Structure formats: C-alpha cells, structure tokens
Amino acid sequence: MEAERGNLTRHAIQFGIYTLGDLARNPRTGEWMAPRQRLQELIEAAKLADEAGIELFGVGEHHRLDFAVSSPPVVLAAIAQATKRIRLTSATTVLSTADPVRVFEDFATLDLLSDGRAEIISSRGAFLEPFPLFGYKLEQHEEVFAEHIRLLQLLNEKERVTWEGRHRTAIKQAEIAPRPLQERLPLWIGVGGTEATAALAGSCGTGLVMAILKGDPAAYKPLVEAYRTAGQQAGYKNESLPVGVTGHGYIAKSAEQAIDEFYPYYAHYKEQFKRGDRVFEPLTKDAFMELAAPHTAFMVGSPEQVAEKIVSMHEQFGLTRYMLQMDVGGVPLSKLAQAIELLALKVRPLVDRAIVGQ
Secondary structure (H helix, E strand, C coil): CHHHHHCHHHCCCEEEEEECCECCECCCCCCECCHHHHHHHHHHHHHHHHHHCCCEEEECCCCCCCECCCCHHHHHHHHHHHCCCCEEEECCEEHHHCCHHHHHHHHHHHHHHCCCCEEEEEECCCCCCHHHHHCCCHHHHHHHHHHHHHHHHHHHHCCEEEECCCCCCCEEEEECCCCCCCCCCCEEEEECCCHHHHHHHHHHCCEEEEECCCCCHHHHHHHHHHHHHHHHHCCCCHHHCCEEEEEEEEECCCHHHHHHHHHHHHHHHHHHCCCCCCCCCCCCHHHHHHHCCCCCCCEEECHHHHHHHHHHHHHHHCCCEEEEECCCCCCCHHHHHHHHHHHHHHHHHHHHHHHHCC
C-alpha cells in the first residue's frame, strides 16, 4: 500500500473526493449538524482519503447558513496540517465574485503550508448569494469571470504585475506575495454546461473540470470539443489540456446496499436545499434508482458499476481525473470511510486494469 501511495503517476487517472460542507439534518434522527462538527468531519475525511492513497481532496465555497464552508483555503490549510500527500483544491472558487489577488495570495499561502499541494478550480458559480454579498452584478458575471481568470493567470506567472481591466482597480508593478512553493499553482476552470466557459478554459490553457451530476455523460462531449478546439487555436497541445469530472455518488459492496444507504440522505438533501419559487417534487425511490441507471453519471452502486461508468467517461473525454462527492445530505463519517476505502482499493484497480491493463 505504501508503494502505491508514493507513486501517484502509475494510475490510469487521478481519483479525488470533494465536499461542499452542507449542514444537513439527519433524515433518520432529525438532528441538524453543527458547523464545528461538520468541519471536524471534513478534516477526518481528508485524512482517510490521504491514508487510502486518494490523490485529491476538494472543498467547495458557499455563502449560506446551511453550508459550513465559505473560505476553502482556510479549511484546506487546516487539512494540510493533518495530511501528508493528498493534493488540496477548491471545488470551486467563485471567481466571478472574488478578488483574484486575494485568491492567489490565499492559495499561495496554502501551497507553502502544504509543501506544494495546492490547486485552484475556479468557476462562475452556481448560486446567486455571492453576487449581492460582494457587490457584483449578476448580469456581468461572464465578463467579470473572464477578466478575473486572465488576471489570476498573470499573478501566477509573475512576482510583479502591471495590469488594467474594467472590473477591478488597476495594478502597477505590484509585488504579489507570497509566491507558492510550486513554480505555478495548477489552475482549472469548472463548468456546468456552458460551451463558452469551456472554450475560455481552452484559450487560457487551464485544466477543464465538468460537473456532471446526472444524466448521460455523452451530452457533455460538446464542452470537451469546445475546450480542446479553443486550446489548439491558442497554441496548446492536447496533452497539456487535462479534463476532469466531478459528480455525486456513493459506493457500497453491492448496488442494493449503496442505493438503500444513500437514498435517504440524497432525497433529504434535494428537499432541504430547495430555494426560491422553484417547485421540487419529493425524490421517490424509483426516481432515485432511475438517476443511478447504468447509462448515467450518477455514481451510486457497487465498485464494479462505478468503475464501469468512470471508464466509459475516460473513453468519451480522455479523462485524467475524477472527483466524487459522497457526503451529500450528511452521510455519516463511518459510512463515508467505507466508501472511500472501496474507491481506493476496489474501484481504482478496476479502472486501471480496464484502461492500461494493470
């Protein structure tokens, strides 16, 4: 096991887990999870993933009372002190409402504290709360995001920066400190379904991370095509344009066990986090099983079933990494620990053998 942990490049793809730190009410006990407890469990989950040889741990950003994490780099810095090898990434940093200078400095600090394990996944964001909170206009989010990602790249490349844009105060020969331990922080752009954002990632030469939570993954092929076409036009080679996928799921020894254990938490999550005037129908068991059908991206099942879906996405996209969120709806740490172990010891070998014959 130690040899496996020490050689991350021998695997067909990188595996990761991520969390948004939702403060769910346990569907079995009715008790709400306290933010302090949730954060402690995130650290424990990261330690388990690190010990199992998982390469990546991601923490997402939300600005709502029903989530425990609004500052991923702060949480990841705590995780850095409790782990040894696992890489630490945001999942995601909402760059449409964040100052790129502060983002870079925070993650450069994280990189120093973690001995060079920090990454950034940036996105435009899927929730509306950050826009009024930080004084940004929602109708400008695409333009702001494109400007901010370009500035973030420049900050990543140079110690002293001169820059001028439309949505932030100009910078003149500013010293950008601290510098990360890595020569450059790995930058990724997260996308939910917008080809323009995928093309932006390609033109910038960042990695692309697609959030595929349900349905047929084949529907996301146009995003990969837009990404690689834009990347090639910008002068990047395909091998320098990595593609990752994030998704929801849960792994147990059998499909029946996975469905029975995960369904109550996921159904409660879907009900609990509804907002605004949108009408949400309760998620029935039959509808949940349909979500988890063999042709879908919803990763609920046995190790064999989950591995088969990941291999299929690798064949479609040239996948280089896959990150799974398994704590949705307050899944207990004891069950999450078992699922992490299955991901590392059962799913990974199956994926390796299918892709590279290991």
